[in-house]
Amino acid sequence: MSKDLSQEKVVEGLTGFVRERFLSGDGTGFDEHTPLLAWGILTSLNSAILLNHIAREYGVAVPMERVDEVSFRDVRSIAAMICESAETTA
Amino acid sequence: MSLHDYVVETAARHPERPAVRWVGGVLRYGELNARADALARALAAHGVGRGDRVPIWSAKSPRTVVAMQAVLRLGAVYVPVASTTPAARLAVVAADCGAAAVCTTPSGVERLAGILAPGTALVDMGQDLRPAEPVYTAVAPGEPAYILYTSGSTGRPKGVCVGHGNARAFVDWAVAELAVTPRDRLANHAPLTFDLSVLDLYAAFAAGASVHLVPPELAYTPVRLARLVRDEGITIWYSVPSALTLMIRDGGLLDEPAPPALRAVLFAGEPFAVEHVRRLAAWTGARLLNLYGPTETNVCTFHEVRPEDLRRDQPVPIGRASCGDTVWAVRRDGGVAAPGDEGVLHVDGPTVMLGYWGREPQTGPYRTGDVVRVRDDGAFDFLGRDDDLVKVRGHRVEPAEVEAVLTAHPDVGEAAVVVRGEGADAALVAFVVAGPGGPPGVLALKRHTAERLPPYMIPEQIRFTTVLPRTANGKTDRAGLKERAQ
Numbered sequence: 001m002s003k004d005l006s007q008e009k010v011v012e013g014l015t016g017f018v019r020e021r022f023l024s025g026d027g028t029g030f031d032e033h034t035p036l037l038a039w040g041i042l043t044s045l046n047s048a049i050l051l052n053h054i055a056r057e058y059g060v061a062v063p064m065e066r067v068d069e070v071s072f073r074d075v076r077s078i079a080a081m082i083c084e085s086a087e088t089t090a
Numbered sequence: 091m092s093l094h095d096y097v098v099e100t101a102a103r104h105p106e107r108p109a110v111r112w113v114g115g116v117l118r119y120g121e122l123n124a125r126a127d128a129l130a131r132a133l134a135a136h137g138v139g140r141g142d143r144v145p146i147w148s149a150k151s152p153r154t155v156v157a158m159q160a161v162l163r164l165g166a167v168y169v170p171v172a173s174t175t176p177a178a179r180l181a182v183v184a185a186d187c188g189a190a191a192v193c194t195t196p197s198g199v200e201r202l203a204g205i206l207a208p209g210t211a212l213v214d215m216g217q218d219l220r221p222a223e224p225v226y227t228a229v230a231p232g233e234p235a236y237i238l239y240t241s242g243s244t245g246r247p248k249g250v251c252v253g254h255g256n257a258r259a260f261v262d263w264a265v266a267e268l269a270v271t272p273r274d275r276l277a278n279h280a281p282l283t284f285d286l287s288v289l290d291l292y293a294a295f296a297a298g299a300s301v302h303l304v305p306p307e308l309a310y311t312p313v314r315l316a317r318l319v320r321d322e323g324i325t326i327w328y329s330v331p332s333a334l335t336l337m338i339r340d341g342g343l344l345d346e347p348a349p350p351a352l353r354a355v356l357f358a359g360e361p362f363a364v365e366h367v368r369r370l371a372a373w374t375g376a377r378l379l380n381l382y383g384p385t386e387t388n389v390c391t392f393h394e395v396r397p398e399d400l401r402r403d404q405p406v407p408i409g410r411a412s413c414g415d416t417v418w419a420v421r422r423d424g425g426v427a428a429p430g431d432e433g434v435l436h437v438d439g440p441t442v443m444l445g446y447w448g449r450e451p452q453t454g455p456y457r458t459g460d461v462v463r464v465r466d467d468g469a470f471d472f473l474g475r476d477d478d479l480v481k482v483r484g485h486r487v488e489p490a491e492v493e494a495v496l497t498a499h500p501d502v503g504e505a506a507v508v509v510r511g512e513g514a515d516a517a518l519v520a521f522v523v524a525g526p527g528g529p530p531g532v533l534a535l536k537r538h539t540a541e542r543l544p545p546y547m548i549p550e551q552i553r554f555t556t557v558l559p560r561t562a563n564g565k566t567d568r569a570g571l572k573e574r575a576q
Contacts, residue, residue: 024551026532034533038174039540040548041533044309044483045517048340064311072310 010058010079017053018075022046032076037069047072054078060085092228093235093254094162096261096295097123107272108300110152111322117152119298126159128219133160133191136211140165140227142190143237143447147180147198148215149173150282150303155291157193157215158236158282165227166190167234169249170283173198174306175544179247181205183239187249187447231255237447238285238385241487241547243479245494249447250385259440260388261292263413267392268326268354268377270297275322275351279304279315279329284484285385286358289328309333312341319349326354328381330484331362335514338366348374356381358389359484361405361472363513368400382408382472384458384486388441390415393469407469408462415439419462419470427464434476435462478568480509482516485546489568492539492547496520499538501530506558506566507549510575517550519575521558529554551575 011032019027022041036042042050047067055061060082071081097119100107105120117125138144144161146168148154154170161168169187171180173195184192184206191211192202199212206212229235235254242248264270276294278301280286294301302322308315316337319327334357337343352374358381371378378395393399393409411417418426419433427433438455445452459477462470478489489507496505504523509516522535530538532552539548553575559567 023532023536024553028531029533035540037545039533039536040545040550041536043517043545043550044336045515045550047310064314067311067314068307 007079007083010082011075013057014075014079017050017057018042021049021053032079033074036074036078037072042072050078054082058082058086091231091254091258092162093257093261093292094159094226096292097126097159098163098226100295100298104272104298107298109295110155111275111300111302112152113305113318115152116300117155122152122156122159123224124221125156125219126163127225128222129156129160129193129213129215130163130225131222132217132219133164133166133193133213134225136191136213138164138166138191138211140229141233142166143169143187145169145171145180145184145187145189145192146215147171147173147175147192147194147202149195150278150306152303153215154282155303158291160225161193162235163225163227165229165233167237167251169237169239170281171239172281172283172306172544175283176541177201177205178542179544183247183249184210186239186247187237229254231258232444234444238283240385241479241485241491243477243488243490245491247491248449251444251447252388253444256388256441256443257288257292259413260288261296264289264293264389265296267412268293270294270299270326272298274299274325276301276326277304277319277322277324277328278302279327279333280484281306284359285383285388286328286330286484288388289356289381293326309336312336312339312343314341316341316343319343319352320346323349323351325351326356327352328356328358330359331357331366332360332483332514332516334370335363335366338369339514344369344373348376352376354379358382360481360513360516364400364402364405367395367406371395371400380406380408381412383437383441384456384460386443386452386456387415387437387458389413390437390439390441391417391470404471407465408472410469411439413439413441415441417470419464420457427462429464429466429468432461432463432473434458435460435470480516480518482509482518482546483514487518487547492518492520492543492549495539495542496522496535496549498542499525499530499535501525501527502535504558506568506571508568508572508575510551510572518547519551519553519571520549521553521555521571521574523555523558 101119101123110117237249239247278290383390421433503525
């Protein structure tokens, strides 16, 4: 991930991705604070799709230890984790 | 003998032995016993006593195991409810079983304030408790030990009430069949709300072995699940086949040689695709056992995988009766199925539940609703269901319950829920006809169901349609919808 890619850009990109892939494009009301795990939007079935997207789009391999209910609570927390991981590996 | 005797007796003889392990920690039998006594005193101070029902609303953790032991030694009945279950559903469960108290975390106490029936005590299971005198209540085998709530076909969850004798018949069989010793480390993959966990916990406690609590979030990272088997020296693994499939397919389980400590792999809850069983068998010399039984009977049949099973093109058999039970299949014409016949499996014996909480006690055989074929050797092959119940990664779901919740939304006219895919890829798909107010939106329905149902019952996909297809006799055409869902 380029160092100047802001967390806001990641939030925007992830929001669009989740809306398109996991909500059949019908994301009315979906935003960065919508609970992903608690509302069954992110599941054990589709989490691999998201992790692959993150690796491809942002060049970040999410550490397995970070895949938990805190880091994956919503788009905002995932974006924060991506930026943090990118900085650590830069 | 009571279900709580396992811990009490092992703690008396071997307090230093590890009882519960988790990543980075261990709780020894002496500590588990002492903490259970202390919490039992606290529960008793809230008026909890013999026969009372106590939901435990918390994540899988050593504290939850302590709470289960605390409730049991009061002669009370624990009702495990996962922390991911919404508060509204916990309230439904608590009301259904007439809970005397709810044991939960400090945040749970806050969330439940005001939504439980008056008189239901809220007990913080995380509180620091002073050491207390031992608590012990002897109970009869026919008294209830725990209630497991499952999806209900009437649109409401139903509580399967399991007695001390029911549970012990299964646990004692499992300990003998697997020859569990104090050196064993059993993995607890299943949620504590799921009957698979009964083997993990209590077979370990009965033998003075340890149980390793597998964090539920590892479901999202099969690589870590596979690594755990190796790193934690697991000797007995028990899970739904879906978990093993994910570990094999996405977790690289078979990429390294099998850990020598692993000596038994047990699976239950759904059919296991035989190609994965073949790969497992080629990878490890561990015993592979298929355990079968609905929550109402715990495990009532089992089958140890043999070389000839791997040459078939269908899942391994569910096998023969276990735990002292008697099982047989009844044909459509009412006769007992002979080899080659198909029929619905019936179970009678010591593991059959006491009944559904609040309903008439179970007397006589339990009709499982599972259709089987009798093999030439008298064992059974599982074929499917004779009703609408579906399985999603081992969790059983009554579509009617999800549909009842969906249609309770003001903008939903009708809804039908089917399952798409199978095994590790199974997912619920809801077909929804909008009400007069127009379609409510996918997110709105996700939220609506998440506030009322446990996560595994939230439809993965929601599709809007103008009308639900009907069969010739006017019923929802579920077969047609299932085809559309693929």
